Amino acid sequence: MKLIHTADWHLGQSFHGQERHVEHRAFLDWLLDTLVARRADALLVAGDIFDVVNPSLRAQELLYDFIVSAHERLPGLDIVLIAGNHDSGNRIELPAPLMRRLRTHALGRVRWLDDGDLDAERMLVPLSDADGETRAWCLALPFLRPAEVTGASLAREATDEQAPNDYVAGISRVHTQLIEAARARREPGQALVAMSHAHLHGAAVSEASERPIVIGGEESISAALFPDDIAYVALGHLHRAQQVGEARIRYSGSPLPLDFSEVAYPHQVVEVILDGETLVATEALPVPRPVAMHRVGPAPLEQVLAELEALEDDPELSRDRWPWLEVRVELEAPIPDLRARVEAALEGKSLRLLRLERRLPRIEGEDAPARVDLESLGPRKLFERTWADRWGEPPEAEVLADFDRLCQDVLDAEGELTS
Template identity: 55%
Template sequence: MRLFHTSDWHLGQNLHGQERDFEHSSFLDWLLRQLKQEQPDVLLIAGDIFDTVNPPVKAQEALYDFIVSAHEQQPLLTIVMIAGNHDSGARIELPAPLMRRLRTHALGRVLWLDDGQLDAERLLLPLPNASGAIGGWCLALPFLRPAEVTGAQLGDDYLKGIGQVHERLIAAAEAKREPGQALIAISHAHMAGGSISEDSERSLIIGNAEALPASLFGPSISYVALGHLHKPQKVNGEERIRYSGSPIPLSFSEIDYKHQILDVRLDGETLISVEPRLIPRAVHLQRLGPAPLAEILLQLRQLPDIDLLADEQRQPWLEVRVRLDEPQPDLRQQVETALQNKAVRLVRIAAEYAGNRTGDNSEDGAQLIELDQLSPQELFSRAWHDNYGSEVDEQTLKDFAVLLQDVQMETEQA
């Protein structure tokens, strides 16, 4: 059996206010060509399909157009997608009855039966191979929110609740499968030891509770397709537990990532190989600095001029980082003047001041940190320190985490 492992598409994402529709469209077109050429049995999409719980219509159209096109060109392809922490589980599942006709399974939530047992059947999906026989079973584990794995019957320990979900689902899968059938888990989570990017991955849960142990996936699981971390990587060096990473750089901290999908091959229950397939970058991200203003302006003037015959949509996104001794009220004007007729698109100017303060430039030079660079947890911690003059304690952070999750779930249901 052969699988393509992808994750973190983040359809509808903006880069400092600039739409990424062209880049996402380029990726989806490339993926369609790969599917047609290689004919895998299964496509896995491990969460964060959209960038927000209420994605723009264009982003939703892009997803469903892709699914229809993939089914039309490869009718026997099975697609499994799960909700990530950026997604609304309810929204992901809403068109599920229609998508099943396209051999696509959409799982957004875990549900519990009246007797307190996990509804494992809806999370266990048959994976037919090229001959039509069931070559394996997919254990679909969408992002597990605290409200879904804690409560009167499960207790208040988030990690323990997650462990129970995994144990019960794996036990159900082992009871269902026949000899020679592989168990493939797809999950959206932050595994302990995973390497995160600087500013584009939303923290899942405050404190150490967000990092899940790889031991949740025992040796009976042939392969674990993970989503959430944007950098492709193995977990603890294990060949069978992988993050495929995001298909495009979602922030300037991801410029050097080798964006890819993973081509996974199995022989029965045995994992044979995991090979990366590098994704062509439709639009490059370019960062200049940090350097003194005079040096930055010189570098800007040396950038290539606009080619009138070239596609403007492929011009690089540019971030400029300037090192200043004091605020420059006309900084943006100086930068934009130096960039006239240059084949780049400026999306951000950041200033670094004496004292190691870093942030986005404003006209008066007063704004030093962008709010979108800070997680809700970091904002809360800063506000606590400003008001009380001390670091926030762990229990208060956990209480804030619960409130934050409640707000996010209310947003999904709105």
């Protein structure tokens, strides 16, 4: 059977204040055509479907229009969606009863039975071939928030070695129980396919665009959680497409660059072919880029202006297809009219300048802190700097862990309030 693995759509993303609905619509149209052309049996979407826990109506419309269109063109297609750390698990599951009528399964949160065991059955999704026969089981594991996998029942089971990191121990427990349930459920010849939204040890992250998935450095998990009888592991969260250790364990990556730092590497979905219980082949299917992205610099101003003049221009493009542009200028001294000079170089060109970064030289012995871009710095680094300025030394690991848990509580509260 044939699967298409994708993740990290981030529908509704605001890109430096600009909407990207045209790009997302173009990607979903391409994906639908690809599913039809490749005669796919199932589509796996490994989390971060939306960019925020409270997505706009237009972003939700993109998703549901796609699901309806996919069912109309491919009535036998199974679609499995899981929530990522950007998603509200409750929101993802809210229309689940309706989506099941369209052969779409949405998993947003894990649940526990009265006896303390994982409710694994609801997370096992049968995947059928063109003849309607179940050929694989998808272990659909949404992003695991600490509150869902830690607590009294876990603490009773944890060893002294596990106790300092209940979160990782809880993740291990969920994986173990879900895999045991899948093994008991499947019949000979049926493959096991795991889908997860997580950060695996050793995987490469993007320069600036991925939000830390949970508390501090505790979020990364081991690929050893996926034993050899799992034929394929479809991962989401990291935007760079990659395999982790083995060809069967893969991040599809985001289909579109979500930051200028992601422009240089390819974006794709992954075609997965199974034969019985075995992975036969994977193929990366490059996603066309509906709107180009240009990153100029960092370089001195004169060189930057020359590069801007040399940028190719297509006057036939509609405005919503004009390329996005980031300009980074290295300065020896402040230039008050820098933006005006950059915009003059772009006069008449079909380009949209989204970000202009000024890089001033560091002066040895300078006591004043360098200016920073708060958007790229993020709350954790800002907290570390503020603490160090106040107390004269960086915060200890325990302080950072408390801060990270507080941030996680805020994110979880947002999800509850908006779902």
